[in-house]
Structure formats: structure tokens, C-alpha cells
Amino acid sequence: MNAIRVRGLTKAYKGHQAVAGVDLDVARGEVFAVLGPNGAGKTTSVEILEGHRDRDGGEVSVLGVDPARGGREWRSKLGIVLQSATDAATLTVREAVHHYAGYYGDPRDPEEVIDLVGLTEKAKSRVGTLSGGQRRRLDVALGIIGRPELVFLDEPTTGFDPEARRQFWGLVTRLAAEGTTILLTTHYLDEAEALADRVAVLAGGRIVAEGTPQTLGGRAHADATVRWMSDGGYREVLTHEPTKVIADLSRHGELAELTVTRPSLEDVYLELIK
């Protein structure tokens, strides 16, 4: 059984069709990224899967349960990482994590979770005094404290500095290695490429492409650009046989600044959402 199965999901707000027929399958243990520009319907879709929002139509099954009818047992298997909460400001990090651990039947050890998200030094600090990145790591701690089978990460690294993002990626990788299914929405392509087993591109409420980060939009089979320096200028060849091109060229000697590139995920993505 898949962790998530969606067929024909629709949702409209006051005449605006936010989600217009989405199909989605996420296998257990998979890290799945949903990419898309602002307003593509990412957050709406995720909130429907979380059971936080009603849907207009379609079939949805999350861990075998319709989110519109999910009970406590079902909730205890989900981990929802909030996007912009400012709650619990007067509690300390340790108090907040211990308190939320109390909601679950079999929580992780709060001290281990604090350590896992890298907040051990901040354990005694009030939540309201944390930096943006630290605050988000606390959100992750509270999202995973219940030992969830499925974690929702909705644009988790927005506003992070590069170092904080790398740390965060490490955290997600560790969760995935433990077998947790992760549904991630993001508009950072490198994030999807670094973390996801599979990605889907959502635009205008529909999924316009789906695949692994390496093959999305026919990327793996796209022509490659071979580029090198010759006579004080760069020269480029677009080819579907880069190995052959280089073999031919290299007969004349060493090639300066040789590179072979295929379209980046970003190139493919920008083409898809046009």
C-alpha cells in the first residue's frame, strides 16, 4: 500500500480553481518533492492531505485513511512541520519538545530529538528568542517527536541561510534513512535534487511532470553541450553523443576547460511551468 494515493483531487476558492485534478502516488519510505511556483496549489494540496482542509472532489488516501475522516490514531502517525508558526514563545525549547511528546503514545526521546535538530545548546532558551533557522528546526522537532510514519514539510527552508539549509538537508536525509516517508514542497530546485527520490511539478493546480530529479522532463535524454577553450575563445557543440564528440576532438591534443552539461533541473522546470 502506498503512503499517499490521490486521484482527481479538486479544490476551488470563490471561483478560483486552486487544485484542478491532481493524481499522486507516494510509496512508503520515499522522499517525494512537489515543486511549483507560488499559487500553483502546493499548500492547498498538502493541507488537504494533512486533513486541515476540505476538498471539493477526488479520492484521497493517506496511510490508508481518508484525511477528512482521520481520527487520533491516524494523526499520531503523521508529522506536520508548520511553515510560519510563532507559538510557544515563552516556553523553553526543552519545555516545548517535552510537552508535545506527551501527546503521543510512543514518542521519541525529547532530548534525542533536540540533539537531532541541533538545538542542544538552545534547550534552555525561550522559543521566542530563537533565530529564524533555529525556530524552523524546533518546528521539525515538534513535527517528528511522535515517531511519525509520514512527515509533511511545506517549504521548510524558506528564508534559511546556505549553512542552515545544508544542516536541514542533513536532518531530512537522516529521517529518510530511518524509513520515514517524506512529502516535501519547495520552490528550490537544488533542494528537490538533493533530497527527493521523485519529484512532481505542479503548475496551475495540475501536475505537469513527474519523475526522478535526474529524468524529469526528459532531462536524461536531452542533448548535452560540450564546451572547451580554443584559440582564446570558447567553443560549444550541442550533441546527443558527447562522448564521441570529445573522442574526436581530443585526437588533436589536450582540450582546455572542457565541460559537458545537460539542462539543469532548473532549466527543465522553467520550461515546464511556462
Next chain:
Amino acid sequence: MTTAVASGAAALPSTLALGLARGGTELREFFRQKENLIFTVSLPAVLMLLLGTVYVKEVAAAQMFAAGMIGAGIISTSFVGLGMSVVADREDGTLKRLRGTPMPFTSYFIGKIVLVFVSSLFEAVLLVAVGVLRFDLELPASAEKWLTFAWVFTLGVVACSLVGVALSGIAKSTRNAAGVLNLPYIVLQFLSGVFIMQSALPESLRTVGSFFPLKWVCQGFRSVFALEEGYAVMEAAGSWELGKIALVLGAWSIAGLVLVGRTFRWSNTSR
């Protein structure tokens, strides 16, 4: 593969245990916010000190005035304070986060009730202390009076909490909520015999006041703090009407519960 994980989630904590845990956390957060201590808990005591110094010339008047102020005070912590705290929970993401956990909705309310009872009690004790130290307030001597105090306090807090939470659904933000909740509270203080004796009000205003819980809470407390039973003649009906107090507050509690069930929203954007 799923069975091993699922078995661990079997024993979720009970609704009551979670409610009490929430109550503890609510109290911790409440007392760490200085504006709560200054505004919600101390304001009625400060008002009593100011107004009492101007108006109270004899002990008998102090008794009646203190009773009204205690009534107004618990409504400030329950109706205004709780209403505001629910709006704040909606605004800062507390409710959204809780909704993503296996916590039952009822536990959230148990937590809020713990918060309101403890903060109202704090505030009432502070008021009584000011009354005793500054205005020679006499505490009721009989167990019967304290029993009346206890049930009026409880019913008053429950009714006003539920109505406050129901009204909080109207407010979109905490700034908004201050107006939505404070306006009826301040108006009702004038109509319910807190600042002005009800018998001094025109009939029409007295009638309006008698529809709302505050008048009945204050009347109940006046029956507790009156130096002798004869003071009942100064009430609008000429008696304490304890049975009617229980009835009106009970009816407001039920109405509040129904309203909360129908109007409660987890977030400002859902649905």
C-alpha cells in the same frame, strides 16, 4: 512493515490527562507574559483601589462594591482573557499545530478551563486582599456563604468562558478581538451594578443588563459579602434570587457550548 510501527501508536494518552498537561503549559505561558499579570490579573484590583477610594465611605458600601468588582474581575479573565487567548492561539499557529497532533479537541478546552480558573482565582484573591487591607472588607463567616461563592464563581467562569470563546470566532486578529470582547464587557459593567447600583438605573437599561451573566454573577457575590440579609432589598428584585442566578448562568453555559460547537475555527484560513 506497517504493523510494527502501528502497534506503538496504540496507547494514546487520555483526554483528561492531556487536558491537564495543556492546563499546566497554558498557566506556564500565561504567567510568563507580563502583560497578562499587569492587565488581566491586576487591573480589577487597581480599579477597585481607585474607585473605592473615591466612592466608598463606609464598610457596608465596601462590601457591596468589592462583590461587584470580583464579579467584573472574573469576567475579565474568563470572557475577555480567554477569548483573547483563543484568538492569539489561532493567530500564532498554536491551534494549527495542535490540530496536527493526536490531541482531542476537548483536551484543548480542559486546558483553557484550568487556565481561566487559576487566573480568575488569583485575581479574586488579589481583589479581596486589596479590599481587606484598604477598605476593611469583612469576609463571609459561614460555610454556606462560601459555598454560594464557589458555585457562583464556577458557573460564572464557565458561562463567560464559553461565550468568550464563541465570540472570539468573530475576531480575525488579536487587535480586532480586543474591541470585540472589551466593548460588551465595559458596557455590561455599567448595566450590571458594578460601578452604578442597578436600582439607580432606568428600567430599560436594568432590563438589558439582566439578560447577561455579569449582573447575576455580581448579585450572587453581593449575597455572599452583604453584612446582613436585609441588604437584599437594594437589589432590583428586592431579593438575592439565588435560584434564578443558577438558572441564568446555566442557560448561558449551554448556549455558549452550542455556539462554540458551531462557530469554532482552528485557523483563520481553513475551509
